[in-house]
Amino acid sequence: MRAASSIAAAARWVRPGGIAILLPLAAWAVLAAVPWIGVEPNLVRLLFITFIWTITGIAWNLLGGFAGQVSFGFAVFYGLGAYTTALLINDGVHPYLAFGASALVASLASLIVGIPTFRLRGPYFAIATIGVSETVRVIMTNLAITGGASGYRIVEKRPFDQAEHFYSALVLLTVSFLLSVWIARSKFGLGLVAIRDHESAAADVGVNPLTHKLAVHGLAAALAAMAGGVFARYAAFIHPQGVFAFNTSVYIVLIPVIGGLGTLWGPVLGGVIFGIVEEQLVATFPEAHLLIYGALLILIVLLEPGGIIGIVRKVSRHRRLRSAT
Amino acid sequence: MAALDWLNVLVAAILLAGIYAVMSVGMTIIYGVMKIVNLAHAGFMMLGAYFAYELFERLHLDPLLGAFLAFPVFFVIGRLVYWLFVRWLPVSDQPTLASLLLMFGIWLVLQNLAYLVWGNEDRSIFTSRTFLTSQIGPLTVSTLRLVAFAVAVVSLLVLELVLRWTWFGRSVRALIQNRYAGQLAGVDTRRTASLTFGLGIAFAGMAGALLASLYSFNPDFGRPFLIRSFVIIVLGGLESASGVALGAVVLALAETVGILFVPAGYQLAISFGLLVVVLLVLPGGLARLFARKYRPA
Numbered sequence: 001m002r003a004a005s006s007i008a009a010a011a012r013w014v015r016p017g018g019i020a021i022l023l024p025l026a027a028w029a030v031l032a033a034v035p036w037i038g039v040e041p042n043l044v045r046l047l048f049i050t051f052i053w054t055i056t057g058i059a060w061n062l063l064g065g066f067a068g069q070v071s072f073g074f075a076v077f078y079g080l081g082a083y084t085t086a087l088l089i090n091d092g093v094h095p096y097l098a099f100g101a102s103a104l105v106a107s108l109a110s111l112i113v114g115i116p117t118f119r120l121r122g123p124y125f126a127i128a129t130i131g132v133s134e135t136v137r138v139i140m141t142n143l144a145i146t147g148g149a150s151g152y153r154i155v156e157k158r159p160f161d162q163a164e165h166f167y168s169a170l171v172l173l174t175v176s177f178l179l180s181v182w183i184a185r186s187k188f189g190l191g192l193v194a195i196r197d198h199e200s201a202a203a204d205v206g207v208n209p210l211t212h213k214l215a216v217h218g219l220a221a222a223l224a225a226m227a228g229g230v231f232a233r234y235a236a237f238i239h240p241q242g243v244f245a246f247n248t249s250v251y252i253v254l255i256p257v258i259g260g261l262g263t264l265w266g267p268v269l270g271g272v273i274f275g276i277v278e279e280q281l282v283a284t285f286p287e288a289h290l291l292i293y294g295a296l297l298i299l300i301v302l303l304e305p306g307g308i309i310g311i312v313r314k315v316s317r318h319r320r321l322r323s324a325t
Numbered sequence: 326m327a328a329l330d331w332l333n334v335l336v337a338a339i340l341l342a343g344i345y346a347v348m349s350v351g352m353t354i355i356y357g358v359m360k361i362v363n364l365a366h367a368g369f370m371m372l373g374a375y376f377a378y379e380l381f382e383r384l385h386l387d388p389l390l391g392a393f394l395a396f397p398v399f400f401v402i403g404r405l406v407y408w409l410f411v412r413w414l415p416v417s418d419q420p421t422l423a424s425l426l427l428m429f430g431i432w433l434v435l436q437n438l439a440y441l442v443w444g445n446e447d448r449s450i451f452t453s454r455t456f457l458t459s460q461i462g463p464l465t466v467s468t469l470r471l472v473a474f475a476v477a478v479v480s481l482l483v484l485e486l487v488l489r490w491t492w493f494g495r496s497v498r499a500l501i502q503n504r505y506a507g508q509l510a511g512v513d514t515r516r517t518a519s520l521t522f523g524l525g526i527a528f529a530g531m532a533g534a535l536l537a538s539l540y541s542f543n544p545d546f547g548r549p550f551l552i553r554s555f556v557i558i559v560l561g562g563l564e565s566a567s568g569v570a571l572g573a574v575v576l577a578l579a580e581t582v583g584i585l586f587v588p589a590g591y592q593l594a595i596s597f598g599l600l601v602v603v604l605l606v607l608p609g610g611l612a613r614l615f616a617r618k619y620r621p622a
Contacts (some may be wrong), residue, residue, distance in 0.1 A: 070422055074487065116601045116605050118334060119604075122420065123356075123425070124604060130364075134549065135591075139591070165451060190435075196422075246548075250433065253426070260424070283366045288441060290436060290466070291434055296430075297426055298430040298434065301427045305423060
């Protein structure tokens with residue numbers, strides 16, 4: 001009897017549900033081994049960039065996908081993280097401490113947008129985020145201590161180690177993903193989804209929309225900022241037209257939307273696709289790549305709001321129904 | 326500062342407010358009727374600017390005439406965009422995630438099409454009128470701004486008359502007040518929404534064409550004005566067309582006076598600061614402050 005149940009338990013791992021756990025674990029193990037198995041540095045760089053984008057996508061998805069609050073200003077947190085890390089590293093602070101400080105700074109900054117706009121229902125938050133990102137970029141372009149528009153260089157007093165950068169991004173990605181899994185399964189996450197689906201009904205059953213939105217905004221800001229910090233340390237040079245650019249905000253919105261809003265794997269899938277496509281598109285159509293993204297956004301919203309995950313789910317349901325009959 | 330200087334500032338602010346009102350009113354009626362925040366407004370304003378520019382460069386048409394021509398042309402474009410994309414959005418009493426993302430996508434497409442067509446250099450329209458000034462009593466006023474103001478006021482008055490006296494206007498007001506009651510009373514929501522969207526885009530195009538003769542522009546032109554528009558309609562109470570005029574005056578005043586104290590680069594920070602203050606202090610907008618039972622007209 002016991003043997004039978006353990007066989008059944010073992011069999012469960014190879015059934016479709018189990019593959020959903022095994023496959024990512026295997027992929028993760030391969031990724032973790034990448035710096036060891038002599039992969040060419042350019043590919044490691046591509047993976048690193050993809051991790052960074054995926055982290056920002058996961059962060060945005062917490063706020064936009066789970067809580068349904070659209071922000072067009074995530075470049076603010078990404079950029080704040082990048083600049084905080086840069087300034088602190090140049091002051092001799094340990095990089096990992098600097099990442100933590102970036103998270104703190106961005107969470108505090110998230111309150112400035114959140115407190116006035118989250119108290120109200122309606123489009124206030126989404127529009128305010130555009131205003132904030134414009135204002136912050138103007139300020140950063142003129143700020144003297146960070147070199148203004150000409151950018152800021154990070155001087156780290158140790159040799160460049162690509163594997164370390166790679167691992168810090170991978171660890172942050174893993175932590176972000178596990179955090180999103182935990183949120184999706186927690187009471188907090190249920191509260192967020194309730195707010196997204198029907199805010200006044202959520203408030204009626206005791207979910208405080210203001211504190212929930214502020215908390216998830218702060219959390220998402222912290223993740224985006226750390227991604228910005230890890231990127232800044234790698235790039236060693238940042239400037240406002242890069243990290244604070246409107247395009248950065250656009251990319252961060254696109255990643256979870258392409259993959260599948262409000263799902264766990266959506267931003268990961270979206271990040272991987274975006275990382276690879278962006279590399280190709282920027283090289284071949286530097287002029288038109290935002291045009292393509294805009295068209296993609298329209299198509300996804302109108303035809304398949306679930307993104308790639310939505311398509312996969314539809315196909316698998318269709319197949320299951322077919323095999324059932 | 327002498328009293329005369331302040332008077333000049335005040336006049337400049339009111340002239341600016343006229344154009345601000347035209348650019349915001351389209352966003353307001355679209356929001357009121359359809360509860361869609363038209364982020365693509367910025368894109369259509371930018372297209373309006375290039376529309377006037379092309380007419381001026383190719384056909385040597387006066388940019389003000391271009392602004393008038395932009396109205397019907399953008400009305401058609403707006404209805405086309407509605408028919409192609411917007412009508413598929415789920416109907417809602419709240420701005421939905423889908424509508425925000427869709428309008429954002431349309432904006433991205435418009436902006437980057439413009440980059441492909443016109444490149445990223447700044448353009449501007451110079452006519453014999455550009456640097457002309459008029460003397461009104463002791464005041465010196467840019468003629469161009471005066472004329473643009475007149476155009477703005479006339480178009481807003483026409484809109485007000487249309488909203489007040491036509492069946493279309495009644496439907497619009499009905500849907501702004503209560504969508505379901507409007508439907509029960511026999512308002513054709515689809516048709517009204519389509520016409521409203523066309524009208525909103527028409528105002529965006531016209532505002533862009535008017536702004537084109539005052540400022541230089543590039544494909545990224547509309548973005549600061551999008552935020553200004555939003556500040557104005559929040560000031561005006563989101564759904565009231567008359568509130569827009571009021572909001573426009575307040576923002577224009579804040580900016581014109583603010584420019585004396587804040588470096589020009591930070592001008593957008595003024596509108597954003599104003600937005601935050603309004604959201605914190607009077608979320609219902611100025612209109613609510615003046616008349617509690619006031620209904621959009």
